[in-house]
Amino acid sequence: MERPELLITIDKEGKVRVQVQGVSGERCLELADLVKEIVGIEEQRQLTGEYYGPSAVARQRQLHQRERTGR
Amino acid sequence: MSVICVLTPIVIGSWPSIVAAVAGAASAMGFSTVTGAAAQAAASGYEQVRSQIPHSEVLAEALKGGEKIRVQKDGVIIEFGRSAEGACTVCVSGRRSKSELQRIGQEAAGRVVQQFAYHKLITELKQRRFTVVEEKVQPDASVQVRVKLG
Numbered sequence: 001m002e003r004p005e006l007l008i009t010i011d012k013e014g015k016v017r018v019q020v021q022g023v024s025g026e027r028c029l030e031l032a033d034l035v036k037e038i039v040g041i042e043e044q045r046q047l048t049g050e051y052y053g054p055s056a057v058a059r060q061r062q063l064h065q066r067e068r069t070g071r
Numbered sequence: 072m073s074v075i076c077v078l079t080p081i082v083i084g085s086w087p088s089i090v091a092a093v094a095g096a097a098s099a100m101g102f103s104t105v106t107g108a109a110a111q112a113a114a115s116g117y118e119q120v121r122s123q124i125p126h127s128e129v130l131a132e133a134l135k136g137g138e139k140i141r142v143q144k145d146g147v148i149i150e151f152g153r154s155a156e157g158a159c160t161v162c163v164s165g166r167r168s169k170s171e172l173q174r175i176g177q178e179a180a181g182r183v184v185q186q187f188a189y190h191k192l193i194t195e196l197k198q199r200r201f202t203v204v205e206e207k208v209q210p211d212a213s214v215q216v217r218v219k220l221g
Contacts, residue, residue, distance in 0.1 A: 009215050012181050047074055
């Protein structure tokens with residue numbers, strides 16, 4: 001079972017940076033939205049590898065392999 | 072990591088919640104709370120710089136009117152209050168240059184936002200079953216908190 005984790009950094013100007021970890025896909029976006037709802041204005045959002053989850057990465061690898069081998 | 076967000080807090084709260092954030096910010100900056108009369112005497116006749124905390128609103132419901140909180144350090148007084156429009160005001164006075172007072176005011180405003188955002192986030196995340204697993208203040212004065220669900 002996924003256990004989400006948030007790493008929150010609040011700098012001395014009050015700017016908040018949040019990393020959502022331990023979950024992927026929609027659940028990950030839901031948690032990002034939750035933090036946004038609590039804090040205020042979102043300035044930037046960046047999706048990283050884990051967002052797509054291991055299955056998506058494996059699919060991409062398979063596609064790449066097929067393209068290379070032609071099979 | 073899966074998603075990284077950068078957010079600017081909106082500071083909307085009752086006067087007591089603003090006072091709590093000011094107290095935390097003042098303490099972090101080495102300032103201490105002073106009474107109105109002592110503060111006025113200490114600051115009279117010196118340069119003053121006024122500003123507002125961006126994206127702030129002090130809710131009027133718990134206000135009797137004219138509430139202010141003043142903190143002081145090394146002859147510099149910072150007074151926090153509420154503007155007619157409801158924003159949180161910051162007035163810095165003391166025997167310093169205008170630019171120095173401006174810098175102090177900006178730093179104080181930032182620290183108040185930091186304290187406010189910290190308390191709001193932690194309170195609301197705890198209500199949603201998150202638990203603080205790690206917390207530290209970095210050398211650059213940023214606060215780092217790690218929370219987990221469950």
